[in-house]
Amino acid sequence: MSRAASVDEERPVETLSLRKRFAPATLWPRLQDWLTARKHSTIGFSVLRVLFGVxxxxxLVPSYADRHYLWGAGAWWVDPEADRRGWWEPLRLLFPKDNALVFDLSFHVLLALAVLFVVGFQTRWVTPVLLVFWVGLSTNSTLLGNGGDTLMRIVLFFVVFADLSRHLSVDAWIRRRRGIRPSHRAGxxxxxxxxxxxxxxxxxxxILCVFQILLAYLVSSLLKFQGEEWLNGTAIYYALSIEQFHVLPALSQLAWQSAPVVxxxxxxxxxxQMLFPVLILWKPTRYAAVLVITGMHLSIAILLGLWPFSLAMIALDLLLVRDGxxxxxxxxxxxxxRGLLSPAT
Incomplete structure (x- = not known):
């Protein structure tokens, strides 16, 4: 027996299978199979639908009484900035600032679409219409948004072509009532x-949604490296010290009491955030990274009150969790x- 053969016999089976798995001859067929054999992250997309709608x-709901001041006739002063952004003009006709009746009609339609989106009713048709109305409202007051809103609009365009109603939806409930088994094309x-x-x-x-979240984290981390506060470990202290974001002042003050924790x-x-693109390559580190970064976004939501931004980011992070x-x-x-509800024996 040759020396090379004996080395191969001594090599762990996992190493050999890993090399075979990523061999150029098998990589392309495996990629084709991954893309066309079955849909992935269907539960993750259903969770994304719910969190985006929420x-x-x-x-929309807390701003209902002030909707005309935020997006309607009271927001004329924002128009120069909105014009500079170069929005497609027909989108701005849905929420006219000079016609309160049409504005209110569109606003209530948007509210209804958001509710239908959350519950997952007729998702195939609701999603593109919701996208148009949501972007139309966003064009009226560009200063109210943030990076999370921008990411939400991009992703909402992508998911028009995704299966958002396989789980946690009225559509799925109707299919079960009709005896329609879930399939790759269902809904x-x-x-x-x-x-x-x-x-x-x-x-x-x-793939596009994961790319967006990776790009957001990578750019965010690179910008953080330019700030001295992030390098010396004090950035979160200063963020929690901003009085305008003190939703729960006592909790915010408690959070910054321990310098090592901060x-x-x-x-x-x-x-x-910096290592997220690398951490997701291996299942244990991927789930650990998703858990840590989800906790970070929940902390932002609770301590700073940025719930829409945090929920949108969490929704994208959870796409990395497989259906299995x-x-x-x-x-x-x-x-x-069942164990908790079963009577003690």
Whole structure:
């Protein structure tokens, strides 16, 4: 037996299988199979639909009484900035500032669309219409938004072509009542569209959404490295000290009492965002990174009151959790619930 053969026999099986898995001869067929065999992250997209819709309602419902001052006739002074942004003019006709009746009609239609989006009713048709109305409202007051709103508009355009109603939706409930088994085309593509095309568009949208979140974290971390406060571990302290964001002042003051905790939280936010594109390549580190960064966004929502931004970011992060992991989590929670409810023996 040659020396090379003996070395191969001694090499761990995992190493050999890993090399075979990423061999150029098998990589392209595996990629084609991943793109066209079945839809991925269907539960994640359903969660994204719910969280995006809730984010919109958090913006619209509390602002209902002040809607004319924020987006209507009282927001004429924002028009020079809106014109500079170069919005497509027909989008701005949905919410006219010189016609309160049409504005109110469009605003209530948008509210209804957001509710339908959350519950997942007729999602295939509601999603593109919701996109048009949401962007139309955004054009009226460009100074009210932030990076999260921009990311939401981009992703909302992408997910027009994704399956958002496979789970947690009225559409899924109706399909079950009618005895329609879930399929790769269920609820999204007309019957005349080839099955592989519907799967391909869904999985391509997943790739685009993950790219957007990776780009957001990478750019954010690079900008953080330019600030001295992030490098010396005091950035979160200064963020929690801004009085305008004191939703729960006592909790904010409690959070910055421990200097080591503040420093660790600052550095964790910096490095997890910076290394996020690398951490998601391996399943254990991917789930650890998603857990840490989800906790970071929940802290931003609770301590700073930025719920729409945080929920949108969490929704995108959860796309990285596979359907199998969601199902296993659901099974474990179900077993735990049954164990708690079962009578003691």
């Amino acid at each position: 984010s919109m309602l958090i913006v 999204r593509m007309p019957t005349w569209v080839p099955t592989w095309l519907g799967i391909w568009t869904h999985n391509t949208v997943l 420093a660790l939280a600052t550095w964790a936010a910096l490095w997890v 992991s969601w199902n296993r989590l659901g099974a474990r929670l179900g077993a735990l619930r």
